[in-house]
Amino acid sequence: MKNLIITVLLLASLSGCGSSHYVEYKTDSLLFSLQYPKATSVQFSSSIDNYVLHDTIKNSSGLWQLTVPSHSELKYFYIVDGSVYLPECKLKETDDFGTENCLYQP
Numbered sequence: 001m002k003n004l005i006i007t008v009l010l011l012a013s014l015s016g017c018g019s020s021h022y023v024e025y026k027t028d029s030l031l032f033s034l035q036y037p038k039a040t041s042v043q044f045s046s047s048i049d050n051y052v053l054h055d056t057i058k059n060s061s062g063l064w065q066l067t068v069p070s071h072s073e074l075k076y077f078y079i080v081d082g083s084v085y086l087p088e089c090k091l092k093e094t095d096d097f098g099t100e101n102c103l104y105q106p
Contacts, residue, residue, distance in 0.1 A: 021087035023104055029067045030104070032076070034087060037062025039080050044068075046076035047101075053079060075101040 024031040032044055034056070042064040043053040048071055056064040056078075068074075075093055078085040086092075089102035 021089065025070070025106065026067070028070050030070055032056075032066050032068065034064045034078055034080075035062060036064060036080060036085075039064065041079075041081055042085075043079040044076065045079065047074050071104070072106060074104050076104065077101050 020035040022033050024033070034042060036042060039058075039062075042056045042058070044056055044066045045051045045053050046068065048068055054066055054068075056066040058064050075095070078087065084099075086100060086102060091103040091105060092100045093103045095101055
């Protein structure tokens, strides 16, 4: 899995389809946003619900978004066009399988 993530990140940087990512805290939720205009599908997975995949919605500027219930801490990653994608994030944590996930801490 780790090799897959490295390969996806390398291909993304070589193809010029870089992305930006951010989390916005709302009163009772978190808005996850991933700027990846060339993607045809983006799913979000987190520790909130045991890593169930959730489809995100793409707006007209290529920003993929999803709102989840507010949590004190969660681990997450994306699936972009069928491949695991770990965006640049401030905190990362290695999971039980030896791969990294982004870590959100308020």
